[in-house]
Amino acid sequence: MTSQGPWRRAWRRFRANRLGYRSLLVFAVLFVLSLGAELISNDKPLVVHYQGHWYFPVVETLPETTFGGDFPTPTDYLDPFVHEQLAKPGNFALFPINHYHHSTINYFATASDPAPPSAQNWLGTDDRGRDVLARAIYGFRLSVLFALAVTIVCALLGVIYGALQGFFAGWTDLYMERFVEIWGSMPELYMLIIFSALFAPSVGLLVTLISAFSWLGIAAYVRAEFLKNRTLDYVRAARALGQRNRVIIFRHILPNALTPVITLIPFEMAAAIGALTSLDFLGLGVPPGTPSLGELLQQAKGNLDAWWLATVGVGVLVVMLVLLILVGDALRDALDPRKEIAEEKP
Amino acid sequence: MSLLEVQGLSIRFGQRRVVDGVSFRIEAGEKLALVGESGSGKTVTALSTLRLLDAARLEGSIRFAGREVLAMSPAELQELRGNDIAVIFQEPMTALNPVMTVGVQIMEAIRLHRPMSRAEARGQAIAALRSVGVTEPERRVDNYPHQLSGGQRQRAMIAMALACEPKLLIADEPTTALDVSIRHQILDLLDTLRKERNLAVMMITHDLNLVRRFADRVAVMERGVLVEQGTTLEIMQNPQHAYTRKLIDSRAVRDVAEPGQGKLLAGSEVRVIYPVPRPGFRGWFSKAQFTAVQGATFELAPGETLGVIGESGSGKTSLALALLDLVSASGEILLDGQRWNGLGAGRKRELRRLVQVVFQDPFSSLSPRLTIEQIVGEGLEIHAPALSPKERRDRVIQALDDVGMIEEEGAEAVLSRYPHEFSGGQRQRIAIARALIVSPKVVVLDEPTSSLDVTIQKQVLQLLAQLQRRHGLAYVLVTHDIDVIRAMAHRVMVMKDGQVVEAGAVDQVLLHPESSYTKELMLA
Numbered sequence: 074m075t076s077q078g079p080w081r082r083a084w085r086r087f088r089a090n091r092l093g094y095r096s097l098l099v100f101a102v103l104f105v106l107s108l109g110a111e112l113i114s115n116d117k118p119l120v121v122h123y124q125g126h127w128y129f130p131v132v133e134t135l136p137e138t139t140f141g142g143d144f145p146t147p148t149d150y151l152d153p154f155v156h157e158q159l160a161k162p163g164n165f166a167l168f169p170i171n172h173y174h175h176s177t178i179n180y181f182a183t184a185s186d187p188a189p190p191s192a193q194n195w196l197g198t199d200d201r202g203r204d205v206l207a208r209a210i211y212g213f214r215l216s217v218l219f220a221l222a223v224t225i226v227c228a229l230l231g232v233i234y235g236a237l238q239g240f241f242a243g244w245t246d247l248y249m250e251r252f253v254e255i256w257g258s259m260p261e262l263y264m265l266i267i268f269s270a271l272f273a274p275s276v277g278l279l280v281t282l283i284s285a286f287s288w289l290g291i292a293a294y295v296r297a298e299f300l301k302n303r304t305l306d307y308v309r310a311a312r313a314l315g316q317r318n319r320v321i322i323f324r325h326i327l328p329n330a331l332t333p334v335i336t337l338i339p340f341e342m343a344a345a346i347g348a349l350t351s352l353d354f355l356g357l358g359v360p361p362g363t364p365s366l367g368e369l370l371q372q373a374k375g376n377l378d379a380w381w382l383a384t385v386g387v388g389v390l391v392v393m394l395v396l397l398i399l400v401g402d403a404l405r406d407a408l409d410p411r412k413e414i415a416e417e418k419p
Numbered sequence: 420m421s422l423l424e425v426q427g428l429s430i431r432f433g434q435r436r437v438v439d440g441v442s443f444r445i446e447a448g449e450k451l452a453l454v455g456e457s458g459s460g461k462t463v464t465a466l467s468t469l470r471l472l473d474a475a476r477l478e479g480s481i482r483f484a485g486r487e488v489l490a491m492s493p494a495e496l497q498e499l500r501g502n503d504i505a506v507i508f509q510e511p512m513t514a515l516n517p518v519m520t521v522g523v524q525i526m527e528a529i530r531l532h533r534p535m536s537r538a539e540a541r542g543q544a545i546a547a548l549r550s551v552g553v554t555e556p557e558r559r560v561d562n563y564p565h566q567l568s569g570g571q572r573q574r575a576m577i578a579m580a581l582a583c584e585p586k587l588l589i590a591d592e593p594t595t596a597l598d599v600s601i602r603h604q605i606l607d608l609l610d611t612l613r614k615e616r617n618l619a620v621m622m623i624t625h626d627l628n629l630v631r632r633f634a635d636r637v638a639v640m641e642r643g644v645l646v647e648q649g650t651t652l653e654i655m656q657n658p659q660h661a662y663t664r665k666l667i668d669s670r671a672v673r674d675v676a677e678p679g680q681g682k683l684l685a686g687s688e689v690r691v692i693y694p695v696p697r698p699g700f701r702g703w704f705s706k707a708q709f710t711a712v713q714g715a716t717f718e719l720a721p722g723e724t725l726g727v728i729g730e731s732g733s734g735k736t737s738l739a740l741a742l743l744d745l746v747s748a749s750g751e752i753l754l755d756g757q758r759w760n761g762l763g764a765g766r767k768r769e770l771r772r773l774v775q776v777v778f779q780d781p782f783s784s785l786s787p788r789l790t791i792e793q794i795v796g797e798g799l800e801i802h803a804p805a806l807s808p809k810e811r812r813d814r815v816i817q818a819l820d821d822v823g824m825i826e827e828e829g830a831e832a833v834l835s836r837y838p839h840e841f842s843g844g845q846r847q848r849i850a851i852a853r854a855l856i857v858s859p860k861v862v863v864l865d866e867p868t869s870s871l872d873v874t875i876q877k878q879v880l881q882l883l884a885q886l887q888r889r890h891g892l893a894y895v896l897v898t899h900d901i902d903v904i905r906a907m908a909h910r911v912m913v914m915k916d917g918q919v920v921e922a923g924a925v926d927q928v929l930l931h932p933e934s935s936y937t938k939e940l941m942l943a
Contacts, residue, residue: 078837079788306784313743314798315771328788
């Protein structure tokens with residue numbers, strides 16, 4: 074008989090939930106693909122063979138003179154002239170699937186911006202002429218990375234804070250709880266507006282600010298779990314053995330207190346994405362030029378006739394959030410203590 | 420025609436068949452006991468006669484007064500429940516709604532089946548409370564469940580169940596959650612009510628003492644099968660089925676060695692005081708004190724067992740925690756002549772090795788996310804850090820072998836598994852191994868058998884007696900069960916409301932109890 078620990082059994086229950094498990098797979102694939110966004114959506118070719126030489130424009134900046142141009146400026150591979158040069162016999166260029174970087178402005182486009190979807194720009198362009206598909210891919214990546222960063226910071230902060238609070242209880246708990254109450258009653262949105270006025274906007278600043286206000290929920294859950302577990306007999310038995318507090322916290326209680334944290338992670342990520350998008354939409358978020366879904370939505374609001382802007386922005390958000398919520402649902406079911414107990418009965 | 424006639428009843432939950440072809444009958448005014456260990460299907464069988472389990476698939480036939488219950492419409496079922504058959508549950512605190520007064524709940528039960536005005540129903544509720552012996556029923560009718568004591572709550576439950584004068588009462592472990600001294604009061608009450616109203620009682624229980632006292636007939640269930648039934652006298656004196664014999668033999672036999680000489684553990688005037696919040700505004704600034712143990716004095720020799728007996732709230736567990744130095748206590752506790760409570764942390768950690776503990780509930784006393792090897796080996800990590808992993812593993816295997824886990828399952832199979840894969844009795848043995856691996860001299864046993872099935876209880880007590888003989892252990896045995904004291908203890912300390920009411924050698928206290936409280940305990 075093979076033995077499975079509680080985590081392994083939870084993972085097995087999670088996998089048994091097809092919808093949740095597949096959502097996780099799809100989300101993971103999308104995320105990994107978006108990590109290589111430069112290879113999927115870029116205005117520079119991956120590999121160029123030109124007059125007997127091999128070039129890798131993705132990683133090197135080549136002056137236009139390399140390809141017979143007149144100026145020593147970086148090559149614009151969307152230039153019809155460069156295209157002609159590369160199309161000559163013996164030459165060869167491998168472009169990414171989508172020919173635009175999120176910051177690319179196509180100076181040679183014929184349609185006026187924002188341009189509807191076409192053979193060149195599969196999902197159209199925004200009001201500055203940038204490719205919407207490229208913006209969506211890079212925006213997705215930024216959102217997920219941002220959410221991961223916020224969630225990791227929150228989980229660490231929340232677990233440590235809640236663990237200390239719940240384990241030592243008494244006065245420690247009381248003072249720490251008062252701090253949480255004061256901190257939690259600060260108007261988050263105003264703080265964000267004030268700080269984004271004081272400091273130059275950057276992704277790092279946003280991660281710090283949003284994390285600073287969203288770890289409270291996790292801390293509350295962890296605290297409650299610790300308060301409950303510290304009086305259980307297995308902790309008393311460890312104390313009776315003379316075990317150190319540090320070991321009791323980390324080896325005995327923490328693994329049993331992590332269930333709510335893990336369950337919360339997908340929802341926490343979804344909330345972080347929502348927060349980032351709304352801040353960007355309000356213009357308080359990431360610095361200008363950064364590919365962000367909120368900014369795409371803001372453009373959509375400004376250009377209501379350009380239906381593709383709203384469609385793509387909303388579509389990407391919906392897919393991302395629905396996947397996360399489905400994963401979270403499945404996780405919650407898999408970690409449900411009642412199911413754990415039901416399984417334990419022979 | 421019998422009042423209730425169950426024929427070939429099978430119950431399935433999904434694929435799992437929990438009850439298989441059970442047949443029995445109850446006549447009007449009869450007392451039937453349905454006996455079995457946890458998981459034997461006795462509760463499921465009883466609740467199925469009311470079709471109370473939604474997820475269960477029932478086959479066979481259940482006839483109440485000639486009417487087939489399995490063919491009843493929801494409306495007919497509703498009429499049956501409460502009106503003809505009523506149920507009382509084990510835990511009255513959770514079976515009563517905490518946000519409604521007792522009176523309102525009884526009135527609801529009455530008016531569901533007998534249309535009448537609120538005032539009339541209230542009168543009936545008061546009468547019902549009076550008939551089950553609730554004192555001051557006019558006042559109690561407006562009490563919330565938490566304002567009543569455990570025994571009063573169970574009485575209120577019975578009043579509610581009997582308010583519509585049912586013909587059959589199903590009592591699911593009606594006394595298990597109650598203190599021993601209240602148990603026989605409830606049994607007497609059920610018997611009186613039965614005589615007055617010609618009520619049939621189906622009692623679900625695992626406690627054979629209860630069966631002896633109470634039932635006319637017994638039906639014994641094992642793993643979903645009814646293995647034997649007959650009159651109580653027949654079954655008790657001449658059990659036919661092996662399992663019934665095992666159940667009847669499960670009363671632990673006294674088999675303990677004589678204690679050694681000397682003073683291993685001594686306490687004088689041990690007091691445990693807890694701060695409790697004061698009500699209202701004053702509670703913000705100061706705490707009131709609650710004295711859980713008021714000056715206990717005792718001595719313990721190597722190889723000796725000190726039994727501490729008392730009801731819930733008597734302070735016996737607080738005393739146990741004080742001996743382990745898990746709560747702070749005043750007074751003096753000497754361990755091997757050294758003062759043990761109030762030491763510095765480093766010195767105390769060394770001494771902790773000498774006093775270990777086994778708790779009541781083996782489900783919460785083992786960390787669910789650690790393997791058995793990690794759990795049992797933890798003590799070595801602290802008290803013998805110099806051991807190599809190989810040596811440590813050997814010591815763990817030896818400790819598990821000591822408690823009989825290895826011969827059952829094999830070393831590899833035990834070490835890498837998690838607590839949930841073991842039964843209650845096995846977990847309790849693992850907990851004992853964890854305590855013994857650091858070679859303690861004193862082991863505190865906090866109700867070591869009360870959450871185990873009766874047949875397992877005997878095994879665990881035997882194991883404890885064996886280990887005591889082998890290692891010369893001294894036990895402090897905290898329990899509410901007089902049978903356990905009888906089987907294990909050399910000396911007894913009877914506690915009530917934090918005070919030691921009687922102490923002495925086990926024969927003297929049990930055979931010639933001096934205080935009235937001890938006499939009351941002996942009765943139950």
